[in-house]
Amino acid sequence: MAFESLSERISMALRKITGRANLTEKDIDTMMREIRLSLLEADVNYKVVRDFTKEVKEKALGEKIMKSLSPGDMVVKIVRDELKKLMGDEAAPLNYNLSGPTVFMLVGLQGGGKTTHVGKLANYIRKQGDKKRPLFIAADIYRPAAIDQLKTIGKSLNIPVFEMGTKEKVVKIVGEGIKYAKANKHDLVIIDTAGRLHIDDEMMDELVEVEKAVKPDEVLLTIDAMMGQDAINVIETFNARLNITGCILTKLDGDARGGAALSVRYLTNIPIKFIGVGEKLDDLEVFHPDRMADRILGMGDIVSLVEKTTQAVEEEEAEKMAQKMQKGKYDYNDFLKQMKWIKRMGSLKGILKLIPGIGQQLKNIEFDEKQLAYIEAIIFSMTEYERCNPEIIARSSSRRTRISKGSGRPYPEVNALVRRFDTMKKQVEQLSRMDEDQIKNMQKGGMPQMPQPKKRKGKGKGKGGFRF
Amino acid sequence: MGLFDWFRKNKKKKEESKKYKEGLAKTRKQGSLSRLTRLFNEKDRIDDDLFDQLEEIFVMADMGVETTVKFIDSLRDDERLDDLEDMKLLQEIIVDKMFDLYLKGEIVNSNLNVNKEGLSVYLFVGVNGSGKTTSIAKVANKLKKEGKKVCMAAGDTFRAGAIKQLKIWGDRVGCPVITKEEGSDPSAVIFDGIKFAKENGYDVLLCDTAGRLQTKVNLMKELEKIKRVISREVPNAPHDTLLVIDATTGQNGLNQAKSFIEATDISGIILTKLDGTAKGGIVLAIRDVYNVPIKFIGLGEKMDDLEYFDLEKYIYGLFAELIEEE
Numbered sequence: 001m002a003f004e005s006l007s008e009r010i011s012m013a014l015r016k017i018t019g020r021a022n023l024t025e026k027d028i029d030t031m032m033r034e035i036r037l038s039l040l041e042a043d044v045n046y047k048v049v050r051d052f053t054k055e056v057k058e059k060a061l062g063e064k065i066m067k068s069l070s071p072g073d074m075v076v077k078i079v080r081d082e083l084k085k086l087m088g089d090e091a092a093p094l095n096y097n098l099s100g101p102t103v104f105m106l107v108g109l110q111g112g113g114k115t116t117h118v119g120k121l122a123n124y125i126r127k128q129g130d131k132k133r134p135l136f137i138a139a140d141i142y143r144p145a146a147i148d149q150l151k152t153i154g155k156s157l158n159i160p161v162f163e164m165g166t167k168e169k170v171v172k173i174v175g176e177g178i179k180y181a182k183a184n185k186h187d188l189v190i191i192d193t194a195g196r197l198h199i200d201d202e203m204m205d206e207l208v209e210v211e212k213a214v215k216p217d218e219v220l221l222t223i224d225a226m227m228g229q230d231a232i233n234v235i236e237t238f239n240a241r242l243n244i245t246g247c248i249l250t251k252l253d254g255d256a257r258g259g260a261a262l263s264v265r266y267l268t269n270i271p272i273k274f275i276g277v278g279e280k281l282d283d284l285e286v287f288h289p290d291r292m293a294d295r296i297l298g299m300g301d302i303v304s305l306v307e308k309t310t311q312a313v314e315e316e317e318a319e320k321m322a323q324k325m326q327k328g329k330y331d332y333n334d335f336l337k338q339m340k341w342i343k344r345m346g347s348l349k350g351i352l353k354l355i356p357g358i359g360q361q362l363k364n365i366e367f368d369e370k371q372l373a374y375i376e377a378i379i380f381s382m383t384e385y386e387r388c389n390p391e392i393i394a395r396s397s398s399r400r401t402r403i404s405k406g407s408g409r410p411y412p413e414v415n416a417l418v419r420r421f422d423t424m425k426k427q428v429e430q431l432s433r434m435d436e437d438q439i440k441n442m443q444k445g446g447m448p449q450m451p452q453p454k455k456r457k458g459k460g461k462g463k464g465g466f467r468f
Numbered sequence: 469m470g471l472f473d474w475f476r477k478n479k480k481k482k483e484e485s486k487k488y489k490e491g492l493a494k495t496r497k498q499g500s501l502s503r504l505t506r507l508f509n510e511k512d513r514i515d516d517d518l519f520d521q522l523e524e525i526f527v528m529a530d531m532g533v534e535t536t537v538k539f540i541d542s543l544r545d546d547e548r549l550d551d552l553e554d555m556k557l558l559q560e561i562i563v564d565k566m567f568d569l570y571l572k573g574e575i576v577n578s579n580l581n582v583n584k585e586g587l588s589v590y591l592f593v594g595v596n597g598s599g600k601t602t603s604i605a606k607v608a609n610k611l612k613k614e615g616k617k618v619c620m621a622a623g624d625t626f627r628a629g630a631i632k633q634l635k636i637w638g639d640r641v642g643c644p645v646i647t648k649e650e651g652s653d654p655s656a657v658i659f660d661g662i663k664f665a666k667e668n669g670y671d672v673l674l675c676d677t678a679g680r681l682q683t684k685v686n687l688m689k690e691l692e693k694i695k696r697v698i699s700r701e702v703p704n705a706p707h708d709t710l711l712v713i714d715a716t717t718g719q720n721g722l723n724q725a726k727s728f729i730e731a732t733d734i735s736g737i738i739l740t741k742l743d744g745t746a747k748g749g750i751v752l753a754i755r756d757v758y759n760v761p762i763k764f765i766g767l768g769e770k771m772d773d774l775e776y777f778d779l780e781k782y783i784y785g786l787f788a789e790l791i792e793e794e
Contacts, residue, residue: 040533043718046524110741111597111714144636149629197744224597228530228718230746251596254681256720279596
């Protein structure tokens, strides 16, 4: 994920230390230097870096280390604990208004992703199963076509947008918008404001006025994950003028290490509530500080993965498939279903990256999501009988030729799919033959023999993961 | 040091620098580089503490770890620092070295490359939200004022509202904007733009593109395609490919520069949003590591808030107080 380079670097520095019997002060100094440089390169605030490395060093040199199993592991644990502390303890939930319409307001610099995140946020809340009737208020009257952008997003989500053009004052637009929401029984209002510089007093006054008028339940500041050392000025100034209740860290799908995020909690105590991980309206996730700390250390993000999967997969279907697998039956229909789940879960790469040990290997591999569509086309060109009985396709080249023609995909590609399917089927059967103990063993080992086309699995246990 | 005398003597330059100064005033007063001025007032000798503080100041200005370490090391080794007593001279040495860091003994041209035979095509690329569309409008406005016949192609067919945004700017500036509907192939829009520009005798075509994070391989490939289409239609075009970078960008700016150079052979940078408190130090790092010059800087939201990048003025803007005091 976003912190990959940071985690690589820290793991490199730590690799020298894990497993050693003794730890000298020089070792610690070497490690601290690596961590310091790495954090600075990740745009973590200079002061935070200074404090952080100091704390870790003091703890590492202190008596606690003597009691631990191995000093190296202990330092790793300290770094991890301190990183967690640095990022705050818990994922912070959204505040709702129980007695009237809930009002959220998004603020931030230009180009931080406010308008897009108005859409993502509404989409997220709806997906959580809350039966809300959202309304957007278009309060960006400055940027050309900002209202159009919000309207397009509203249209795709089927959420109405309240607007009064660009001539009225923002406070008036918002006031009327809230009235409209109440009259039309909208219980969730999200206000899109114009991007502005934190030092533009006039523009900041406008936000203060709006905040006073509507008393929003959440004032969310969007922060670009790519921001450098200046991030803290921006956050502190916005927070001094407004009552910022949380941050949304955007553009984390790039390779920005997002060090600004670490600084936010440490220096301001404002929680980061969400992270933006793509341009689609689904690409919003709850920010989990503790998981992010693990991610920095290269331990993957198992919990996120589990959550993501359960959200997308209907449990019944999953159970049915599990039964089928246990019987050793696995056909193209199941394959197709699985692919649908994967698509719903978002980018395949995003998912795989969450699995410990895979992140680093995947760094240079780009998944072609189109491949999924091709595979689908091939399977759609099979008859129902063929899909249920994969072996007849494997046996007959004339069937494969017909499928190739029907799907418009070259013959070798059909062959490749048939082969890959066969391997997968075997793996599934193998899995189903194992008894519970074996499976448990495998889970302990970290990476089970997951059917995955990309080879070079981690060495099972703890690839990049540290044992405590 | 001749530089400072030169600034003092050259009144006209000072007038021109006014805009930079206004834009960068916030950078100086609230930003980290103001600490540079303070530091020199407090310090009366050169020691490790001074170098540490300098390091902190430059890192805080987003100059990057690598470039900062290099800069401080070369400052430590500078012979002029031996037996130096007047701290004012140290200021001058630092300014001087910042020039060296940027110029590297070359003459850096920040003008756009012009096609003397006909249409000049400029391609604008960058990550999401860096200010491409606004910058294009500003450049269009500037070139129009210089007497050029300018048109624009709305190549951002992805982001909702982007086409309309450019159209509104086109109306304000008074330039035609060539568009297709949302979701169409950006290369096709730009192809149409070139055709339109050629048929109607335009001097300049500015091509907008959708914002893309440099890690999205497919989107970077799309840029390569756009570039191919342009150079097929107009030989030697695009005459400039400009990477738009937000001044608040931290070290990721280096990754951006690297990936966009690989995909489209960036010839210059537009540094936007310098009117905030961000110091834009990444400019120096990018020039240092990848040799890409800065061509324009954006200093505000208005149509006229764009200046050709002028290193002298830029540094003058950052160090103005320091120089005027003398």
